[in-house]
Amino acid sequence: QIREAVVQRLSEGPLQGVKVVLTAGPTREAIDPVRFISNRSSGKMGYALAGALRALGAQVTLLSGPTNLPAPPGVTRIEIETAEQLLEQSLAAARIADVFIGAAAVADYRVEAPATEKIKKNEAKMAISLARNPDIIAQVREAYPQLFIVGFAAETEKLEEHALGKLKRKKLDMIAANWVGNGRAFDRDENALSVYWHGGAQELAQADKTRIARELAALIAQRYAAKKS
Amino acid sequence: QIREAVVQRLSEGPLQGVKVVLTAGPTREAIDPVRFISNRSSGKMGYALAGALRALGAQVTLLSGPTNLPAPPGVTRIEIETAEQLLEQSLAAARIADVFIGAAAVADYRVEAPATEKIKKNEAKMAISLARNPDIIAQVREAYPQLFIVGFAAETEKLEEHALGKLKRKKLDMIAANWVGNGRAFDRDENALSVYWHGGAQELAQADKTRIARELAALIAQRYAAKKS
Structure with missing residues (x-):
């Protein structure tokens, strides 16, 4: 009952009635039934953002890759x-959404022909052929031109250049960029973000992911309102 | 104080004073600072076995790949x-060990030349060149001919044939084999094992991993005592 009361109160925030679809965590691409390619995303930033958007009143659907995180209360996972x-799942969920946020660290490549049995290690060398995965955020944009779309960029070099390139090329409304590698961001509890939109930018200084998520959620609510008005 | 008393009592079990080195979990092989190749091992079976061996009085050193499991009480991780x-770490730790158990799901191949910056996804197709990883259990056997060594085999086909081949080829004292793929064993709480040694075999029927671990630990203690006598 207390929780219901809280949820009730929360649903009066600036995103009240706004339907948000958010992707989070890594994806896994099978090499064979046992081995896979993945990446160091823990899902923490995406999950924290899902919780922060819910706290502003949004109806959040979280599309999540394999993580060890509990779903934030009130969020559909x-x-x-x-x-x-x-x-x-993104194309299906975005059909009735107002905001789409691509925070998942999607594998850029999948294995072209995954083996159906475990590959035996007979060879000293081996090569895996990879094929480009679909560009999810670009396909969501193409399918839903009116949707407010927020992308993420994780870079090990040229952060601003890569992020601004992605913002324009994929016709995003906003992009949140962060440095990765050498122990930065991935699997950590702290993060810093550079957020860009058409005609504006904001730095969210290094802080724990829960706080960064609250700041980013507020910025999304602000830019979404500005676009609608 | 209660825990100390329990540890005290436990250290009077059949493996009292026996030094065990046990590897568990997956390994990760970097493609670049963000992406890696890994496998579906959760580490649950190895961790449960480490706890069960500790409960029989052994001094256990657990060499663990990335998992989300807490170290069992009294075990050095x-x-x-x-x-x-x-x-x-295996060659260093095995130097003073009596028993070596290779329960880790070691990546058979590593990426030949991991990138130092995140690879940009410019190409529609890509290939990753892989090189065979060292065979850890074979190298431990070569370095320490007297060590009691237990291997694991995870197979999607021809379980007994592959397990017995590995037992002989790698000069193991015992091998524990299980079926994987199609939702079997990996990341599950239950498991079944077929255990083979020179001149014997035993089936450990499907049960939760804690129970299977207790049965396997008892079998290891038995075969280790038989080899020493």
Whole structure:
């Protein structure tokens, strides 16, 4: 009852009635039934953002790759494993959404022909052929031109250049960029973000991910309202 | 004080004074600072076995790849990420050990030349060149001919044939084999094992991993005592 009361109160925030679809965590691309390619995303930033958007009143659907995190209270979670599964769920969920946020660290490549049995290690060398995965955020944009779309960029070099390139090329409304590698961001509890939109930018200084998520959620609410007005 | 008393009592079990080195969990092989190759091992079976061996009085050193599991009480844990790190730690720890158990799901291949910056996704197709990783259990056997060594085999086909081949080829004292793939064993709480040694075999029927671990630990204690006598 207390929780219901809280949820009730929360649903009066600036995103009250706004439907948000948010992707989070890594994807896994099978090499064979046992081995896979993945990445160091823990999902913490995406999950924190889902919780922060919920706290502003949004109805949040979280499309999540494999993580060890509990779903934030009041958020609907759908679990996926591969980029292709995430694309399918994203296109379906975004159909009735107002805001789409691509925070998942989607594998850029999948294994071209995954083996159905475990590959035996007979060879000293081996090569895995990879094929480009679908670009989820670009396909969501193409399918839903009116949607307010927020992308993420994780870079090890040229952060601003890569982020601004992605903002324009993919016709995003906003992009949140952060440095990764050498122990930065991935699997950590702290993060710093550079947020860009058409005609504006804001730095969210290094802080724990819960706080950064609250600041980013407020910025999303602000820019979403500005676009609608 | 209660825990100390329990540990005291436990250290009077059949493996009292026996030094065990046990590897567990997956390894991760970097593609670039963000992406890696890994496998579906959760580490649950290895961690449960470490706890069960400790409960029989053994001094257990657990060499663990990335998992989300707490170290079992009374067990010394050393964390590793790659197969090469695991080899180095295994050879160092096994030097003073009586028993070596290779329960880790070691990546058979590593990426030949990991990128130092995040690879940009410019190409529609890509290939990753892989090189065979060191065979840890074979190198431990070569370095320490007297050690009692237990291997694991996870197979999607021809379980007994593959397990017996590995037992002989790698000069193991015992091998524990299980089926994987199609939702079997990996990341589950239950498991079934077929255990083989020279001149014997035993089936450990499907049960939760804690129970299977207790049965396997008892079998290891029995075969270790038989070899010494």
